[in-house]
Amino acid sequence: MRQAGRHFLQIPGPSAVPDRILRAISAQTIDHRGPDFAEVGKTALEGMKSIFKTESHVFIYPSSGTGAWEAALVNTLNRGDKVLMFETGHFATLWNKMARKIGMEPEFLEGDWRGGAEPDRIEARLREDTGHEIKAVCVVHNETSTGSVSNVAEVRKAIDAAGHPALLMVDTISGLASIDFRFDEWGVDVCVSGSQKGLMLPPGLSFNAVSARAMEHSKTVETPRSYWDWQDMVGPNETGYFPYTPGTNLLYGLNEAIAMLHEEGLDNVFARHARHGAATRAAVRAWGLEVLCARQGEESGVLTAVLMPGGHSADGFRATTLKHYDISLGNGLSKVADKVFRIGHLGDFNDLMLMATLSGVEMGLAKAGVPHQAGGAQAAMEHLKDTTDTRVAAE
Secondary structure: OOOOOOOEEEEOOOOOOOOOHHHHHHHOOOOOOOHHHHHHHHHHHHHHHHHHHHOOEEEEEOOHHHHHHHHHHOOOOOOEEEEEEEEEHHHHHHHHHHHHHHHOEEEEEEEOOOOOHHHHHHHHHHHHHHOOEEEEEHHHHHHHHOOOOOOOOHHHHHHHOOOOOOEOOOOOOOOOOOOOOOOOOOOOEEEEEOOOOOOOOOOOOOOEEEOOHHHHHHOOOOOOOOOOOOOHHHHHHHHHOOOOOOHHHHHHHHHHHHHHHHOOHHHHHHHHHHHHHHHHHHHHHHHOOOEEOOOOOOEEEEEEEOOOOOOOHHHHHHHHHHHHOOOEEOOOOOOHHOOOOEEEEEOOOHHHHHHHHHHHHHHHHHOOHHHHHHHOOHHHHHHHHHHEEEOOOOO
């Protein structure tokens, strides 16, 4: 049976695609070797530098973010190289598993999934590595499975304080274009991201931002690679082209997304996400439930993961909410499967959309018989009314 009205896709990505981007994607495909394509490619490549806040190379792949993970590893590390990773959640765990599969030797610093990477522990481990066997440190900026954020600038400081030459590699697949990220200023060497989160596109594009140091390092790496090879991208990218067939129509959408982000102003985008994250956490507290991210100041503006009361199924609640209110919420992954649900509040999203989302969650809690206190949506609304509009002039 058809349900009237729009479906609320409130998972933490893929995020809903704005009509303006859908219209851009729908344009007729052109010859990716022809003269008209050069401007499309150049605009996308240069535009993404402004989103990463870098003067260095940004490479664009027709792939999911998983492909960009692999590209980051195979361009910088040889088989057998040691890599230090921090367990912030499901996606940090998957990156660790990938490194092992393709022949690296990752060391996983255990985490509790309730906060970001801990710079002091990273520094302590690097100080122990007097022979500099660890070649890279990998952290997840915004952990999509838990709603926690790692302080990338502090991780860089920890590496430097240890006097260690390890490369800093960061996954900001769900953080980019939603929460502040500064590639050059924070001293990142390789960054991984994807199109389907803050960039507001469908899945299908992924990115590597690469420092000059990492680019030079890649020239000496012997790990076999072809599709992912940065060196093969450099020449064609200089004139706006790619060494193989690019995702032409997604690039149309990407250029529209970059324009939209700058029209709003990146600082305004970040402030909007932070405000919506705070309002959502106010709702969770009013319901008498618990936010999975337990360390103050590390909570995400992209999503909020909510712990279910003992004895209640998060997946059962999600199914009830979808059936009755046509809203999709994120599921718990691996260690927190069926224990949490995730509310996405990212992308092209405003106050009224947040209030509809939280009202749907609150009605779903009641319909599913989940113990809670009423008034969470009201608490979020009060937060939104009380917070000052801090928008600044667009870029």
